Amino acid sequence: MLAAGCRPREPIKVGFVASLTGRHYDLGISARNGLALAIAQINAAGGIDGRPIELLVRDDQQNADAARRAVADLIGDGVVAIVGHATSAMAEATRSLADGAGVLMLSPTVTSSAFRGSHPHLVFLSPFTTATTKVLSDYLARQNRIRRVTVFYDLSNRAYSQAWHDDFRQQFEEQGGRITMSVPFTSGTVASYAALVAEALKTPTDAVMVVANSLDSATICQQVRKIAPQMPILGAEWGFTHDLVAHAGPAVEGALFVQKVNVDDTSPAFQAFVRAYRDRYNQPVDFAAALSYEAGFILAEALRRDPRRSGVQQALLDIGTFHGLQGDIHIDRNGDVARRQFLMAVRGGRASVVE
Amino acid sequence: MRTGALRSLRVELTATFVAVALLPPVLLGTFGLHVTLAQLRSDAEARSQRMALAISGEVSRYLESHLLALRIVELGIENRGRALPGELEHQVETLLKADPAIKTLLVLDASSRVTHIAPFDGDVIGVDLSGQPFIRDARARGEPTWSSVTMSMQTGQPVVALTIPGPRYSVVGYLDLEALERIVERTRVGEVGEAAVFDRTGTVLAHRDRRMVREQANMSDLPLVHAALQGREDTSDYVADGRAFLGSTASVRPSNWVVLASEPLDTALAQAEHLKLLLMAAFGAAVLAAIASGLLSARRIVLPIESLAARARRIEEGDYSPAPPAPRRASFPELDALGRGIDTMAVAVAEREEALGRSERNYRSLVSAPVVGIVRSQLDGTILFANPAFARLVGAPTAESLLGSNAGRFYRDLADRERLVAQLHRSGQAANFEVDFVTLRNEPLVVLLNSALEGSTLTTVSVDITDLKKAARDRERLEQQLFHAQKLEAVGRLAGTVAHDFNNLLTAILSHASLLGSALPPGEAREDLAGIVDSAERAAQLARSLLAYGRKQPLQKRWLDVREVVGSVEPLLRRLTGETVELTVALPETSLGVVADAAQIEQVLFNLCTNARDAMPGGGRVELAACAAEPTEQQAQEAGLPPGGRFVRIDVRDNGEGIPDEVRELIFEPFFTTKGPGKGTGLGLSIVREIVEQHGGRVAVRSRRGGGSTFSVYLPAVEGSPAPALAQVAPLPLRGGRETVLLADDEPNVRRALRATLQRAGYSVVEAVDGEDALRKFEAHRDEVALCLLDVIMPKMNGRQVWEAIVSMKPGTRVLFASGYTADILDSHGVAGPLPAVILKPVAPPELLRRVRETLDAGA
Secondary structure (H helix, E strand, O other): OOHHHHOOOOOEEEEEEEOOOHHHHHHHHHHHHHHHHHHHHHHHOOOEOOEOEEEEEEEOOOOHHHHHHHHHHHHHHOOOEEEEOOOHHHHHHHHHHHHHHOOEEEEOOOOOHHHOOOOOOEEEOOOOHHHHHHHHHHHHHHHOOOOEEEEEEEHHHHHHHHHHHHHHHHHHHHOOOEEEEEEEEOOOOOOOHHHHHHHHOOOOOOEEEEEOOHHHHHHHHHHHHHHOOOOOEEEOOOOOOHHHHHHHHHHHOOOEEEEOOOOOOOOHHHHHHHHHHHHHHOOOOOHHHHHHHHHHHHHHHHHHHOOOOOOHHHHHHHHOEEEEOOEEEEEOOOOOEEOOOEEEEEEOOEEEEOO | OHHHHHHHHHHHHHHHHHHHHHHHHHHHHHHHHHHHHHHHHHHHHHHHHHHHHHHHHHHHHHHHHHHHHHHHHHHHHHHHOOOOHHHHHHHHHHHHHHOOOEEEEEEEOOOOEEEEEEOOOOOOOOOEOOOOHHHHHHHHHOOOEEOOOEEOOOOOOEEEEEEEOOOOOEEEEEEEOHHHHHHHHHOOOOOOOEEEEEOOOOEEEEOOOHHHHHOOOEOOOOHHHHHHHOOOOOEEEEEEOOEEEEEEEEEEOOOOEEEEEEEEHHHHOHHHHHHHHHHHHHHHHHHHHHHHHHHHHHHHHHHHHHHHHHHHHHHHOOOOOOOOOOOHHHOOHHHHHHHHHHHHHHHHHHHHHHHHHHHHHHHHHHHHOOOOEEEEEEOOOEEEEEOHHHHHHHOOOOOHHHOOOEHHHHEOOHHHHHHHHHHHHHHOEEEEEEEEEEOOOOOEEEEEEEEEEEOOEEEEEEEEOHHHHHHHHHHHHHHHHHHHHHHHHHHHHHHHHHHHHHHHHHHHHHHHHHHHHHHOOOOHHHHHHHHHHHHHHHHHHHHHHHHHHOOOOOOOEEEEEHHHHHHHHHHHHHHHHOOOEEEEEEOOOOOOEEEEEHHHHHHHHHHHHHHHHHHOOOOEEEEEEEEEEOOOHHHHHHHOOOOOOOEEEEEEEEOOOOOOHHHHOOOOOOOOOOOOOOOOOOOHHHHHHHHHHHOOOEEEEEEOOOOOEEEEEEEEOOOOOOOOOOOOOOOOOOOOOOOEEEEEOOOHHHHHHHHHHHHHOOOEEEEEOOHHHHHHHHHHOOOOEEEEEEEOOOOOOOHHHHHHHHHHHOOOOEEEEEEOOOHHHHHHOOOOOOOOOEEEOOOOHHHHHHHHHHHHHHOO
8 A cells, every 4th residue: 555656556458459450450540549549648637546548459350360369368468448349240259258258348330230139248339230221221211312222241341241231221121222232242352343343233223332341442432433433322331431532532422321420520529639639640530530539538437437347347337428529429238329420421532421 | 872973973074084085086977977978878879860861861762763663664654655555564564573662553544543553453444543642642743752651452451652643644653561671670770779660640661560560550659750750850768668769760851751760778878888887886986995084084083082072971970080191193182182171171170060069068058057948939929949947947847848838828917928029029129027927836936037029939038036036025024124123222222221220229229228227116117118128129120121121131140940030020921921811820849940040041931921922912821830851752852952861841831823834943043023023023032042052951842733832941950059149138137347448339329328338337438429539539548448349330430440540559459340231231331351240230238238248358
């Protein structure tokens, strides 16, 4: 007790795991950057009752084995909670480890509705795909121009993309729409996207939907544009990062997608975050960075109540409601989240809110 | 305490010496070290800087070489226009082979659509890349532009892209980062230093930790990198992963990237560290040497000081003897002087201590002397200090027992204390306050207080003057007694003088009456005359008593019967005791012979009876008894008599109040009296004792309170018979004669009576009226005169002078002196010396004739 006042307080270890390399890099790197910024700010303000947070970063390489090794490492290192993964597939791969160790896994971007009802140690900061696809299908129903959709979806993140595909189809078809073709593929294994797209577009459709990472989304959109320059494009939030626009350029102009974060938001709170992020990384924010930044503060709030691995999840659920960058975030007892979502479109090379 | 102070002196001196010894090397060393370290650091920084610049140069050359290659491609495309497709592909393939760092090469048309790609990828042909920021930048700037790290759409690996914009075509080459990493790996900054390359966002392009490259770590939070990204190249320390580094940054001009060359601070400054260690070692050695020399020097100074301290300690413990001489080498002249000073001081201290001791003893003896009580108290009376004398004064067991009690309790009247305090408030002191005290044993005291007030404390000196006051009262009484005695003496003189005149008259009366009686025939007239003689004789008795009362009776011890003495004074005693006191006299049948002066014994009786009367102011009974006594052993012891003697005892007993025990011892003291002024001299009983003891006797007293007192006078009993001449009043057959008698007396009545008596008896008488006349008459009748009958006190010449003149004229002339005065009165008239024969007046004719005949016959 006496010595405690004389040496630096023992840090609280928090893990981060996501895909930082390979074709799925961008969500992971943004999420890591957002979280690191949040923790730097929390530590600068005194940490958790004087104890700093130490961030341990691991790369899951969008590979189940690598993901399990990474999470096992973090648990072994004594983290009290893990922020991650970036994709639902990885979360699916390591959930049993988290459950076994009783470690809270707080995921900013995992949304697969496949997790609904059975995720004891998973807490989400994004609503399930069901809610997201509904925004899109409702919009399409209201517009009533697009009745047929061809869906490309990446099986390397099947937990997500399949859920998205299925949820969308159910809602779209309930509203009278129809998936004319489902085109599953696996990222990194496609010999020619041009051939894949050309084959798919042989079936008439009113729009193309891409559920993939940003690189694959960009590539598919570019191939679509080569064949059908006017084809409307619909996207999932997964691939619609700022890199998508850079890579795809005019190919994604006019594309519609649903996002949890409005990166054009001019509110002071969000702009402060934008400035801090740019100062630190010389890059613009994206939704993964913002969600992960929020995750850092949410976790800190829970840690202030109980900094133990065994208690932080209960503390977080007890708090329930948090002030996010763009409105309140409500987390229910099951760890499911409710928050605002934005329907967005790419206009002039930038994503902007449609509704 | 003392040793601690000495130790600290030693430490102090040592520290001072060490400090003095070390200061120059420390200053020089510190300065030298500072300069050297600064130089070494400057060297390290320069090395680091050079290294950063070298790496930056290498990276620049690497980039420039690719730039050149791509520019050649671009120029070729522009110049040839739409050359044969195969030709361009060939050229591009050749370039990729020549420059393996370029992984992918794109040719874009004016709308940024891909027209060529090598290695060939049909998917990419026709793709619009106008969304890529670096392509937009390059086109906007119109010059070759390097991208930040980006992802290769083909490989999914981080790459950098170089875009050469041209009027119609642009060429984009994607370079993987391995080449940069190889540059970095080849580089060694110092022994273990390293280099890193960052793009314009601070994202790592090349680092020995490849993970950082793959995961696109961003290090713009490192101030050195941050500054360099802002265009400020710098060299400074920084901390990464808990380790300190010295780093330098340099810009890579073509791409605005940043190179960081760094090495751990400890290795960068290893030389400085070595130098520091060396200097520290040298400094340590210097410190040790300085401490050793400091200790030695301090010891050399401290040892004599310690010896002085020991000396001072001895003085403190009371040893004032001079110190032993210090060893020569261990001392300093100053310390020697100090030692001598201490010795001198010791002597002075010893003297002062002795003086102080004396003073202290004086003070102590003053304070604890059983003479004056000293008290210090508060104004309210609370006692702060009292000395033993005060405790004794007020009857306290100890002085300490008085502390805290209130001094006011000793004042009989508290108003006295208030007066004292008021006086102290007025003038600060109070002198000779006479106050009545009451002791704790409730005894009264008279105390003289002298008091002084200091602040709220008063110091009071108390002297018990109870005895003084009593003595003063006694003296007053004595003075009164003396006055009384003088008065009595005057009365005595008067009485003596009156008695003398009275005696002369009685002599004349008795003589004439006797002569007349012998001339008258027996019958009624003769009885009347006998009445006259009887009355005259009683008058003579009264005169004697008067003389006795005045104690002017000449001492004439002879055998006498106490019964007669008692009988002779009984009438006077009855008059003396008065009518309220009944006097009874009890005498035995047998004589009580003693050898004594009757007058003295009479005075004894007189005094004892006066005393008895005075003991019974309301009246009572006095019993006078005399008897022969052979006291028991106890009685003898009580009275102080020799055992086994025979005594005549005279008891005078009254039934008065008795004598209090406490004064029984005092009653025989001169001037002790219990009577009021004018009622007695206080000499009565003392005269009694003196007279009795002059007669070899003792006086004893028995008394009990309320039961009266009995004074017993013991006189040694003597067998014998009375002198034949005493008090023969009855006419005896007298022998006369034919001789001539010179009769000198200045009283005509006496002279005539004596002449008649002598002439009737046949004598011839020559009369003289004074001393001178007697001398003339003797001269005229010197042959006839056989006897001179001379009055002792006469005008012009007294009897003795006359007699001396006569004896010188006719030695052997017989003389008989007649006197009415006592011996002391004769003395005072110049009639000194014993007279051969004296007849006391008044003298009855038979007595006169007998003495005349005896004197004449004695010479025959």
